[in-house]
Amino acid sequence: MTGDDFSFVTLEGETKHLRDYYGKVVVLDCMAVNCQPCMYQMFELKKIQENYSSNDVVILSIDVWVSKGETALMLQQMIEAFEDQANLILNWTFGLDDLDGTIENSYASDGVPALYIYDKKGNIYYSHVGYETYATLSTKIDEALVKN
């Protein structure tokens, strides 16, 4: 299954494309601030960030409920709240979907969180709607890493 290229704007205001990460395994986390399971998911993503080199695996958490009123400020407040209240530093790439919900419509129309693992060539290797554990995600990442 080939993943279509998509673009998003990072919290720093930079436009990024999936193709910018070709050569690495990408974990795409389509999430929303107003989604409790998405908050639980952050703990699992943090384990990925801690246990894999950023040369091999990239995590992209994209807020796909911008069309429902979520903003960069809300996303930033969420990241700060994790740091303040859980001492959990979410230091991977965070971004936002556009107001039309382009990424949401393609990748998260059944709900959030929606998780995708892309292989190094940008093909979707694994997808799952709903919270997923580090154990399952790391197994799929390991498989995707040796695939190419």
Place this chain on the structure above:
Amino acid sequence: MKNKRKIIPIIVAISILGAIASAVAAAGLVTFGTMTITPTEPAALSTITISIPITGEAPSEVRVTVEECNGNTGVCYPDIQNVSMALSNTGNYEAEVTLKHADATYLTCQVFAKISGAWESSARKNVDLSESPNGNNGGDDKTPGFEVVVFVIAIGISLILLRRQRVK
């Protein structure tokens, strides 16, 4: 979420959502009272009444969002309902909302009031849903739900109609 839940992430997640809500509502010109949901533990697909007192500057518009989630699969559905609330004779703002997802296990409600052109928001309220009378709440058991019964009846009626047509 099966056995995936751990108590610390849950507590942290709830406090983080609370912190975000209170940060947003910090500079408010209105005060949101306690939101009440009737019935207190509604079933999936049922109609609920949401009520909240709002004091301070009179809002020009009040709306409530209702987000349905399934705690077993850890997913929140994107079709969030955004419903206008009317001022009732009890002085509270009220709205009736019919829930959409048979497998939702909880919902989150948040009220927004428009004051001088700007929206202010209440704290979010989580409500656990009771076991659906249709038998499908949670979705983990193998018991057929109401829609299966309807489906079987529909097939039965179709077969009867087909037989009648053939007889004619």
